[in-house]
Amino acid sequence: MSTEITVTVNGTAHPASVEPRLLLAHFLRDVLNLTGTHVGCDTSQCGACTVHLNGEAVKSCTVFAVQADGAEVTTIEGLADGDSYTNVQQGFWDEHGLQCGFCTPGMIMTSEALLKQNPDPSEDEIRAGIAGNYCRCTGYQNIVNAIGAAAKAGS
Amino acid sequence: MVTSNFDYFAPTSVDEATSLLSRYRGEAKVLAGGHSLIPMMKLRLAEPGVLVDIGGIDGLSYIKEEGGGVSIGSMTTYRELATSSVIQANYPLLADASARVADLQVRNRGTIGGSLAHSDPAGDIPAVILAIGGSVVARTRRSSRDINIDRFQVDLLTTALRDNEIITEIKLPALAAGTGTAYSKFHQPASHYAITGVAAVVTVSGGTCTDARVAVTGAGDKATRARRTERILKGKELTQAVIRRAASRAAAEVEDSLNEDIHASAEYRAHLTQVHAGYAIEQAAAAAG
Numbered sequence: 138m139s140t141e142i143t144v145t146v147n148g149t150a151h152p153a154s155v156e157p158r159l160l161l162a163h164f165l166r167d168v169l170n171l172t173g174t175h176v177g178c179d180t181s182q183c184g185a186c187t188v189h190l191n192g193e194a195v196k197s198c199t200v201f202a203v204q205a206d207g208a209e210v211t212t213i214e215g216l217a218d219g220d221s222y223t224n225v226q227q228g229f230w231d232e233h234g235l236q237c238g239f240c241t242p243g244m245i246m247t248s249e250a251l252l253k254q255n256p257d258p259s260e261d262e263i264r265a266g267i268a269g270n271y272c273r274c275t276g277y278q279n280i281v282n283a284i285g286a287a288a289k290a291g292s
Numbered sequence: 293m294v295t296s297n298f299d300y301f302a303p304t305s306v307d308e309a310t311s312l313l314s315r316y317r318g319e320a321k322v323l324a325g326g327h328s329l330i331p332m333m334k335l336r337l338a339e340p341g342v343l344v345d346i347g348g349i350d351g352l353s354y355i356k357e358e359g360g361g362v363s364i365g366s367m368t369t370y371r372e373l374a375t376s377s378v379i380q381a382n383y384p385l386l387a388d389a390s391a392r393v394a395d396l397q398v399r400n401r402g403t404i405g406g407s408l409a410h411s412d413p414a415g416d417i418p419a420v421i422l423a424i425g426g427s428v429v430a431r432t433r434r435s436s437r438d439i440n441i442d443r444f445q446v447d448l449l450t451t452a453l454r455d456n457e458i459i460t461e462i463k464l465p466a467l468a469a470g471t472g473t474a475y476s477k478f479h480q481p482a483s484h485y486a487i488t489g490v491a492a493v494v495t496v497s498g499g500t501c502t503d504a505r506v507a508v509t510g511a512g513d514k515a516t517r518a519r520r521t522e523r524i525l526k527g528k529e530l531t532q533a534v535i536r537r538a539a540s541r542a543a544a545e546v547e548d549s550l551n552e553d554i555h556a557s558a559e560y561r562a563h564l565t566q567v568h569a570g571y572a573i574e575q576a577a578a579a580a581g
Contacts (some may be wrong), residue, residue, distance in 0.1 A: 140300055157300035157343065179293050181331055182482055184397060193371075193400040199330050200401070203300050204323075204347055247396060254396075268484070269395025 142206035146171065147215030157203050162186045164202035165212055173213035173242045177271070184270030187243040188212050194250035196269070213242035216249070224287040225249050234283030236274035244270050248284045257288055295333035302345045306352070306460060309344050310433040313456045316342040322458055323347070324367060324406035327398050352405075352460060355379060360466035361426070366405025366459040370394075370417075373404060383424055383464060384579070385473035385491055389416045392477070394484045405459040408444065411451050411514060413551060414485040418445055419509035420475055421462065422517060423491035429461040430454070438463065448513040468503065471495040472579030476571035477510070478564050480555050486510035487556050488564035490518075490542060492572035494525060496580040501525045506538075506569060511561045512546030520544045521569060530577040535570060542569030 139154045146169060153168055165171045165188065174197060177185035181199040188197045189211040216223050225248045228234065235241045244267060251258065251266035258266060263284045264277075272280060303309040313320050321340035323329060324347065332338040346352065352367035355376045362382055364373070373379050374391035393399055393407075393416055407417040408428060422445070427438040430453055439452050446452055453459065467473070477489030488510040495503040504525040506518040524538035543550075543565040550558035 138297075138299055156297070158295045158297055179334070181327060181394075181398065184395070187397055194397045195401055196397045199327055199398075201300075201323075201326070201330070203302070204326065204345060206302070251396065266396055269397045 140203050140206075142203055144202065144205045144208060144210055146210045147212060153202075155202050157201060159202045160198055161188070161190075161200040161202045161205050161210070162197040164205075165197060165210070171212050171214050175239055175242055177239065177243075182269070182271070183240070183243075184247060184267075185240050185243040187246040187270065189246060189250065192253075194247050211246075213245060216245070223249065224290040225252065225284065227290065228283040228285075228287035229280070232279050232283040232286050234276070234280045236272070236276040240270060240272045244272065244280055248287065251284070252288055252291060256291060258284070260285065293334040295330070296336065296339040298340055299342045300345065301342065302348045304348055304350070306346075306349060306431060306458060307433065309346050309349060309458055310431055310456065312342070312344045313458065314433050316344075317456050320344050320455075322409065324409070325369065325401040325403040326406075327394075327402040328406060328410040328412060346458065357382075362464045364404055364462045364464065366461060367403050368405075370399035370402050370404075371396075374399065382467065383420075383473060385475040385493070385576075386417075386420050386424065389420045389475040389477075389489075389491070392416065392479070392484065404462055408462065409451060409453055409459055411445055411449055412485070413448055413513050413515075414480075414487070414510045415515070416475070416477065416486055416489055416509060418515035419486075419489055419507040420491045421464070422507035422515050423473070423493045423505045424464050424467070425493075425505060426462065426464040428453075428459055429463060430457040431460050432456050436460075442517070445514040445516070450514075467493065468495045470497050470580055471503075472576040472581070474572045474575035474579065476568040476575065478568060488561050488568055490565065490568040490572040492569070492576040494530070494573065494576045494580055496530065496577065499529050501528055501530050501577075504573075506542065506573065508542060508546055508565055508569070511543060511551065511565045512549040513551070516545050518542045518545055518569065521573075525573065530573070535573050535577065539566050539570035539573060542566050
């Protein structure tokens with residue numbers, strides 16, 4: 138049985154007919170071809186699939202696409218305005234906040250949400266804020282520096 | 293991972309949702325935040341034929357002071373609990389425990405009603421609500437009842453909730469003057485689930501403990517009151533020696549059902565229960581003044 142949904146992704150409304158069991162992560166990647174959202178652990182732990190659902194960071198591997206019917210979703214592809222990066226993206230660029238890059242889209246989406254909740258986080262608050270995002274290159278130091286730089290740029 | 297197929301309904305009222313549960317009784321599961329149910333469905337540990345998604349029902353997300361206590365809508369998220377000034381002021385342990393559930397993303401989706409209904413043996417919220425006391429409001433299509441939290445957790449992943457009922461509200465009582473609260477847990481570093489957690493709510497009057505509720509999670513098959521611990525605390529001055537003796541009995545009620553898995557042996561969990569009971573009671577006693 139298919140269900141008709143309309144999800145607004147990065148400002149564009151996308152009507153679609155989907156199986157209820159289709160996960161939001163796979164809707165974004167396989168239906169809309171927005172492959173910036175990564176699927177890592179597929180068990181709601183690693184955070185690589187983090188997107189914003191109505192402005193809040195969520196793990197899109199643990200949300201059915203039908204639950205996002207009528208909602209606004211922002212993915213990594215929806216952050217930059219042309220060539221103009223957000224402070225978080227610029228921070229990851231300047232501080233080299235990535236190694237292999239697999240965790241980066243999720244890290245950035247979580248960091249955006251973290252700085253919205255807490256624009257001037259301490260290092261401990263940054264580390265707690267990204268507790269739901271794993272970097273298996275273990276490049277956390279530069280990621281923390283990148284978020285700190287983004288907070289500074291935003292102040 | 294892909295779940296089994298299911299039929300999906302997104303009702304916009306509690307009446308519509310409870311009607312669906314009656315119509316598909318035994319087949320349907322309620323989908324709230326989905327952060328317990330969807331992982332179980334992905335592992336095919338749960339294969340409901342029908343999902344009733346209550347995320348689109350307005351008016352189930354609120355925190356209200358009323359009748360001296362606080363009423364919390366079942367769809368209130370961990371993030372809302374953690375950041376609510378009403379919860380921080382009235383039940384500091386609930387705000388603290390909610391802020392330490394899993395991670396930022398999960399706290400945005402997971403709900404108080406979902407956590408209670410799922411009754412994960414390692415969940416934080418069931419033990420915290422058990423220590424506070426209060427009741428769970430369960431509605432069917434035709435009726436509504438208050439289930440005392442002391443009778444709500446029945447067994448592993450099993451509650452007193454019937455399969456045609458939806459939790460709409462959690463009612464918490466006002467805590468007496470001189471009450472301190474604390475939640476102490478040893479968490480699994482990846483999931484942040486409690487390997488063992490202990491919630492303590494103690495009331496001190498004139499230097500003597502007049503009331504105590506202590507609940508343990510993570511150690512046994514469900515959140516459980518540590519009644520022997522409570523009895524040792526009541527009527528006494530909360531000295532280090534009394535707290536230590538009370539904490540040493542905190543695993544008594546769960547010793548027949550201690551969990552043993554890759555994270556911790558039964559013996560280690562029993563030990564952690566005593567240690568964290570000590571921390572929680574000590575912090576609650578200090579907060580009680």
